[in-house]
Amino acid sequence: MTKDNSLVFVALGGAGEIGMNMYLYGYGPQSNRRWIMVDVGVTFPDMDGSPGVDLIAADPEFIEAQADKLDGIFITHAHEDHVGAIGRLWPSLKAPIYARAFTAEIARLKMQDAGEDPDKIITVDVWPAQVEAGPFKVGFMPVSHSVPETSGLVIDTPKGRVIHTGDWKADPTPQVGEPYDEALLAEISKDGVLALVCDSTNVFSPNPGRSEADLVEPITQLMKDATGMVVATTFASNVARLRTLAIAAKDANRTIVVLGRAMHRMIATARKVGLLTDFPDTLDARDAGDVPAENLFILASGSQGERRAASAQLARSGHSGLSLRAGDTFLFSSKTIPGNEVAVGYIQNQLARQGVTIIDDEGGKYHVSGHANRPDLERMHEIVKPKGLIPMHGEYRHLAEHARLAEARQIPSVVADNGAVVELTAEGPKIVEHIETGRRYIEGNQTFGALDGIVRDRLRMAMRGLVVANIVFDENGNLLGDAWIEVKGLFTDIDGVDDALQRKLEDDVTKTLEKAKRRVREDDEQVEKTVKARINTMAQRLIGKKPEIIVMINRVED
């Protein structure tokens, strides 16, 4: 362990996965560093790995344990995977939270939702403004992305300047918010950059990224050509897209109706901070009944097939009195995130059933990505000329490819996934340590570790079904009545007899216990072991499956 001051970077989440971003920068001797945190995001649960969980965040335990050394939390932009856990995790972190106006508003809503004080969020100005946080000075450099006011961070440290790009794309005409400004980037980089910590999402996309502005003409044409109602869905946070869609609809003489809480919230927030001065007027859905279909445009949340969102409801049975008819058009102005294909396909089939024309991405005609493609990344490497590059925001294969890209340009790089502590030096980045990382599950009003065994038990019950055996012994260790079996999540008919499984298990367990030696019957552990073994054997024989088993032993005393 060295006593020298060093500058380190460590991902608690977001490196080796796409989602739940949470990064730390530390400065000082290894035993006593001051820290800042960048982003406090979530990822979403699924039935395969985390049934019943509400949200998943990176486990902040490493920094919680030294929260007094955390000098600030910086939020780069308002996407859930960067800001979604701030409300729930802040109580154990307590540091001041900094963000630009739009992001700050969204972060305040997250604090409110969690019952925390929204005034803990401090709104900061764009670069060249800087925030001092311990040994760090942090500025918000505008980049473009798919949500307004997305910022890269310029982090000045005693060891030099670091650029943390956050999520970014090279869009000179993003429609809402500041453009990506290459001249500014060059200016910020001109005195040397110690390390570039950079988005890797689209490193496998070979062509230069396209601008949000490229969508205006095709979307406008679509609105004009469509004969019936037009519905469009996209990510609610893509305010520029909402604006493009709404203005195109207005130009095509369509009245605009917005459906879905997330979209209303984003539009209201963007207006509140002065970002959406030219968003057309909208009509309440309940007043839209009289508008002819060909003069109507619906902006609906739920582009990923979320079952309760407006798009799914519209496709299923209508929403707020509005419903679709043959000849209407449904535009997916969005990309389907891997894992959501089935849910999106389900909506599309429901639309097809109603004779609705479905228009999806069609090779980028109606959607552009929010992330920098491979040539854009190369261009940034060229402009910033960092002394080292650390790929972030990617699965392992993205990080590895991004590191190769940097090294091809003689920029030293390391592939550092969650928990790798990287020292940033003038000779390049170097992994010096590994700390434990993991996932924190957020559920109801609790949070717990992914490895606590809770979700494992849920998955077992889901895969195996459940048998509960209830046994009552008297004070002499003799059975009081028969064993009682309850079954949940198992097929219990055998040879056409209802609940035959329970009856047969009850008979068998009762007989087994009656025949058992007294020293077995008097020992709860032995009883449990014996009962489980019998149930497993019998269930395998009767239904071909070993269930999850709970044994409850009552001993009645006089």
Added chain:
Amino acid sequence: MTKDNSLVFVALGGAGEIGMNMYLYGYGPQSNRRWIMVDVGVTFPDMDGSPGVDLIAADPEFIEAQADKLDGIFITHAHEDHVGAIGRLWPSLKAPIYARAFTAEIARLKMQDAGEDPDKIITVDVWPAQVEAGPFKVGFMPVSHSVPETSGLVIDTPKGRVIHTGDWKADPTPQVGEPYDEALLAEISKDGVLALVCDSTNVFSPNPGRSEADLVEPITQLMKDATGMVVATTFASNVARLRTLAIAAKDANRTIVVLGRAMHRMIATARKVGLLTDFPDTLDARDAGDVPAENLFILASGSQGERRAASAQLARSGHSGLSLRAGDTFLFSSKTIPGNEVAVGYIQNQLARQGVTIIDDEGGKYHVSGHANRPDLERMHEIVKPKGLIPMHGEYRHLAEHARLAEARQIPSVVADNGAVVELTAEGPKIVEHIETGRRYIEGNQTFGALDGIVRDRLRMAMRGLVVANIVFDENGNLLGDAWIEVKGLFTDIDGVDDALQRKLEDDVTKTLEKAKRRVREDDEQVEKTVKARINTMAQRLIGKKPEIIVMINRVED
């Protein structure tokens, strides 16, 4: 109800979904038809909808109830979604099963796996051979697909000829098995075709399909250029691809090792029926340790990311003593089926971690689809000139688009999803009736209906976690001891106290029951209702979540 003889088609599975194909053709008056069945496939369970289930088939109840009127079962090809349920469903169907040699061998293995007699499968010759089954005469017309000997069925009926394509593509050079033969199709169609029942999978693919032969050169080149070991995965049943990969490997001086039971089974079956006379010799994996990496080729099962298959094992920790190193190449000669992206991505990340070069589909360079694209479908419509077209093998949106395609050519069509009884007439197809259809879950040694509530209970336990309350009353309806609470799949620490949830629920339920009126305590239903309500209220307060609850009430009598 008409007493006239009519010819009908009905899908029990496979129309309105991709998977679990099961089709019926019926002839006779509505009250007394004779039937044949085409295909008895499965679809695969998932955690979202069917956790713990082994396989899913279409519910055959409609035909089971009149199994004495089923004159034959015809299997078009050896894919799981066409043959996978034959062994498990045959006992309630009992009709003779017909298939060509390769398919018949696979079907026999399915019968054996289910403990049924493999000799029930009858091998039939290719067209112009025909099988008589009640009022039907059925011939197997060779088409091409991604498994050997795939056949369309030529079904002659008293009302005219029907062509049931099965899965098909227009491949004149499929590498293994007969080519798609347009002249034969024209010959079969020349006297008029009453109805064409046709694969719709790729109706949205705008370009003509490509041949299996197009892959030979790129794959051969890849094998030669690669410096380390090469691993390739594809669908085990794609025997032509296995052959292409193996021959290319041999040409590049590589010894071939086959990993995975499914692949061994397919290769052995193809050889047994004389289809793979030129497959190169293979080496047992256990003897491959001495072969230099650059002279080794591994053909591995598990292209869809299946956790227990050879590809996943290789990526994780090696398989049969073989493991991957930096510089080795892993080729996905396959398409990722929607829903499997995350599982495949998981393998790719593990490979990236080991420095393995990953090569995937790359715009069709190393994989071609087994289904006819839009122009191929149009060409078939043109050659067959049917009096009516019924789209099958597609989700609703595929069926609807395929019907539009036919109608654009003045071929009458209907979109008939599962359960629609379609009368086939010279004036075109007509939906005349709807029957109930559904899903049959196959699990362990049982089968049960998807709507039996079993899986619903599993999903509830997985989403909510479980609380079991065990209560013992004496003969007077007084509590004997405290209520006993067991919890599974819930976070039970409150304010840092282990199992606090159980203790608090026990206290609360005990007090509630002690205070309850005697007439409540003496009534099991009232006790259950009271206990559930208390647990829900308390759990919501303590952990913010309402669990699934089982209440077990014991009444001890003297």
